[in-house]
Amino acid sequence: xxxxxxxxxxxxxxxxxxSYDDGKESDRKMIQLMNTYGLKxxxxxxxxxxxxxxxxxxxxxxxxxAALYNGHEVACHTYNHATTTLLPKQELISEILAxxxxxxxxxxxxxxxFAYPMGVFSEEVKNTLAVCGLDYARTTRTTNxxxxxNDLFEWSATCHHNEDLMERTNAFILRDRPTVLSLFYLWxxxxxxxxxxxxxxxxxxxxxISGQKDIWFATNIEIVDYLEAFRRLYFAADNSFVVNPSxxxxxxxxxxxxxxxxxxxxxxxxxxxxxxxxxxEETPI
Ligand SMILES: [Zn+2]
Numbered sequence: 001x002x003x004x005x006x007x008x009x010x011x012x013x014x015x016x017x018x019s020y021d022d023g024k025e026s027d028r029k030m031i032q033l034m035n036t037y038g039l040k041x042x043x044x045x046x047x048x049x050x051x052x053x054x055x056x057x058x059x060x061x062x063x064x065x066a067a068l069y070n071g072h073e074v075a076c077h078t079y080n081h082a083t084t085t086l087l088p089k090q091e092l093i094s095e096i097l098a099x100x101x102x103x104x105x106x107x108x109x110x111x112x113x114f115a116y117p118m119g120v121f122s123e124e125v126k127n128t129l130a131v132c133g134l135d136y137a138r139t140t141r142t143t144n145x146x147x148x149x150n151d152l153f154e155w156s157a158t159c160h161h162n163e164d165l166m167e168r169t170n171a172f173i174l175r176d177r178p179t180v181l182s183l184f185y186l187w188x189x190x191x192x193x194x195x196x197x198x199x200x201x202x203x204x205x206x207x208x209i210s211g212q213k214d215i216w217f218a219t220n221i222e223i224v225d226y227l228e229a230f231r232r233l234y235f236a237a238d239n240s241f242v243v244n245p246s247x248x249x250x251x252x253x254x255x256x257x258x259x260x261x262x263x264x265x266x267x268x269x270x271x272x273x274x275x276x277x278x279x280x281e282e283t284p285i
Pocket of ligand 1 (some may be wrong): 022077117118
């Protein structure tokens with residue numbers, strides 16, 4: 001029987017994702033740096049705040065959302081940044097759906113992620129988010145670990161950027177755990193770099209991490225969709241073939257030495273023949 005293990009795309013064993021909140025104008029500089037270095041992230045926005053004056057920096061404008069966050073993920077806070085556990089349930093639902101509706105009309109894709117404003121949540125809130133069509137939610141807790149999430153509605157970051165970022169970055173780079181998949185999940189607010197005058201820290205992080213070849217840079221939802229695509233694979237009882245019914249290609253390590261990609265809507269026979277919707281082709285396994 002073939003042994004099969006999930007890897008990140010292209011056989012990567014490590015992934016990096018960012019999650020930044022509130023949508024203030026400092027996101028422009030942050031995204032410019034992320035794009036320069038090829039990092040990907042998720043930005044949690046409250047639509048009612050667009051164009052408002054902020055206590056430190058102002059909020060971005062609705063009209064710039066689609067272009068500014070292009071290539072990254074737009075996700076939800078509550079509509080006006082209300083704390084989830086302080087609202088009647090129907091108001092929480094309308095806060096989430098109103099926010100999703102405005103954001104989706106700007107970016108033209110389903111907005112499926114959430115970050116708990118002030119980090120506050122409960123089991124009831126988690127259930128309500130799922131009912132409102134969301135697929136994951138980030139807390140403000142940090143784990144100082146590089147684990148994949150157990151509970152997608154209680155997804156905690158590795159660290160905030162003010163928590164020994166470069167030490168943790170070095171630890172992640174040096175981490176040598178070939179039998180597990182490791183995720184470095186960074187969170188914060190871009191205005192904090194402006195407030196604390198430490199953009200150099202963020203650029204040093206981008207530069208250091210982007211120089212690594214074995215890392216998959218992804219948005220939060222890309223990680224969620226990738227893990228879900230793996231979960232949905234159908235394997236033969238003896239692992240002799242695998243069917244991918246999803247629209248996300250999944251990379252698998254076979255017998256600890258052959259990397260294969262099971263593409264969208266494809267069946268891969270591990271005796272060496274690929275049967276796809278385009279026809280049959282040989283693959284070296
Ligand atoms: Zn916030």
